[in-house]
Amino acid sequence: MGTKWLTPEELSTWVRLVAVVELLPGALDAQLRRDSALTHFDYYVLAMLSEAPERTLRMTALADSTTATLARLSHVVQRLEARGLVERFPCPQDRRATNARLTDDGMAKVRESAPGHVETVRGLVIDALSPRQLDQLREITDAILDRLDPGGAHNGFRQRYDPDRD
Amino acid sequence: MGTKWLTPEELSTWVRLVAVVELLPGALDAQLRRDSALTHFDYYVLAMLSEAPERTLRMTALADSTTATLARLSHVVQRLEARGLVERFPCPQDRRATNARLTDDGMAKVRESAPGHVETVRGLVIDALSPRQLDQLREITDAILDRLDPGGAHNGFRQRYDPDRD
DNA sequence: CTTCAATGGTTGTAGCGACAACTAATGGAA
DNA sequence: TTCCATTAGTTGTCGCTACAACCATTGAAG
Numbered sequence: 145m146g147t148k149w150l151t152p153e154e155l156s157t158w159v160r161l162v163a164v165v166e167l168l169p170g171a172l173d174a175q176l177r178r179d180s181a182l183t184h185f186d187y188y189v190l191a192m193l194s195e196a197p198e199r200t201l202r203m204t205a206l207a208d209s210t211t212a213t214l215a216r217l218s219h220v221v222q223r224l225e226a227r228g229l230v231e232r233f234p235c236p237q238d239r240r241a242t243n244a245r246l247t248d249d250g251m252a253k254v255r256e257s258a259p260g261h262v263e264t265v266r267g268l269v270i271d272a273l274s275p276r277q278l279d280q281l282r283e284i285t286d287a288i289l290d291r292l293d294p295g296g297a298h299n300g301f302r303q304r305y306d307p308d309r310d
Numbered sequence: 311m312g313t314k315w316l317t318p319e320e321l322s323t324w325v326r327l328v329a330v331v332e333l334l335p336g337a338l339d340a341q342l343r344r345d346s347a348l349t350h351f352d353y354y355v356l357a358m359l360s361e362a363p364e365r366t367l368r369m370t371a372l373a374d375s376t377t378a379t380l381a382r383l384s385h386v387v388q389r390l391e392a393r394g395l396v397e398r399f400p401c402p403q404d405r406r407a408t409n410a411r412l413t414d415d416g417m418a419k420v421r422e423s424a425p426g427h428v429e430t431v432r433g434l435v436i437d438a439l440s441p442r443q444l445d446q447l448r449e450i451t452d453a454i455l456d457r458l459d460p461g462g463a464h465n466g467f468r469q470r471y472d473p474d475r476d
Numbered sequence: 477c478t479t480c481a482a483t484g485g486t487t488g489t490a491g492c493g494a495c496a497a498c499t500a501a502t503g504g505a506a
Numbered sequence: 507t508t509c510c511a512t513t514a515g516t517t518g519t520c521g522c523t524a525c526a527a528c529c530a531t532t533g534a535a536g
Contacts, residue, residue, distance in 0.1 A: 477536105478535100478536085479534100479535085479536085480533100480534095480535090481532105481533095481534095481535100482531105482532085482533085482534100483530100483531080483532070483533095484529105484530085484531080484532095485528105485529090485530085485531105486527105486528080486529080486530105487526105487527085487528080487529100488525105488526090488527085488528100489524100489525090489526095489527105490523105490524090490525090491522105491523090491524090491525105492521105492522090492523085492524100493520105493521095493522090493523105494519100494520090494521090494522100495518105495519090495520090496517105496518095496519095497516105497517085497518085497519105498515105498516080498517080498518100499514105499515090499516080499517100500513100500514085500515085500516100501512105501513085501514080501515105502511105502512080502513075502514095503510100503511095503512085503513100504509100504510095504511095504512100505508100505509085505510090505511105506507100506508085506509080
């Protein structure tokens with residue numbers, strides 16, 4: 145059976161979505177790199193740790209909550225550890241596992257970079273949309289993630305965008 | 311004045327959007343790499359050329375339509391040229407400029423990889439959404455692109471004012 | 477108490493993209 | 507005509523990510 149091509153309306157939406165996924169990561173990286181010497185993924189990792197009990201998470205749990213592979217996370221945490229923002233230690237209960245803990249310097253780093261990052265997120269995305277569009281976007285991304293990452297941890301997710309949480 | 315933090319609803323939407331922009335490019339790359347030895351960006355470049363008159367575009371026009379920097383495009387086209395899928399030649403009218411033209415091999419490559427790619431796009435995104443959600447997503451991405459890429463090709467400005475049009 | 481597949485994580489390497497520095501051509505002003 | 511800011515594009519280098527290969531530990535079957 146032949147390919148079911150995209151209609152003009154579908155194509156129009158697709159082209160815009162591609163532009164967003166192509167441009168947004170670079171824009172987030174650029175601001176955080178310039179102001180805090182962090183990539184967006186670095187920030188995300190630190191933010192997840194800052195919300196965890198004892199500021200500690202197992203590598204696998206951290207990988208799940210950041211939608212990254214374990215290999216990628218391992219490299220990133222290695223660099224963050226070299227900068228003194230994170231420390232690793234073997235998990236006593238399961239000696240295969242590694243725990244990653246946010247250091248005090250790491251916590252300070254998150255606190256100082258959060259305001260500028262949140263301002264960027266508002267400026268580029270949140271404040272560009274109406275409350276209704278935000279609702280629509282949440283449902284749309286939910287539906288896409290069901291295909292893209294079935295069984296992923298996109299629910300019950302906490303993150304450091306509100307520093308009053310700790 | 312203090313930072314205006316994200317509300318729980320805003321955060322919930324943002325987290326999902328981040329997951330999508332983090333996962334989608336990799337998923338598109340994986341399928342195209344596996345089946346056609348192309349990155350998604352490679353495919354996009356070839357596809358843009360395939361629809362241009364004479365299968366030819368100036369580097370700057372190609373960069374605009376793919377939302378890439380000229381530097382990135384230059385590297386990519388260099389690799390595609392080495393593989394015989396594209397060829398470059400100086401523009402006669404403006405000797406600063408370079409034209410990129412899709413070769414017959416390049417055209418064959420696009421034709422053979424298009425069905426699998428479109429199937430992936432449907433499977434991951436288009437078919438996961440209702441027609442209404444597709445409309446919503448187009449307007450949402452439009453609004454975001456106004457912030458992310460002001461004056462970009464997505465707003466139709468370039469189309470109406472492109473002197474080479476028609 | 478072995479065996480062995482599954483789990484948890486690390487590391488080497490190759491390739492891609494960002495950034496900055498660079499060359500070259502154009503077009504307008506003095 | 508000369509000057510020079512702007513436009514067009516290329517290239518070198520560095521950092522990050524994907525992929526695959528790898529090692530260690532666990533838990534359950536036999």
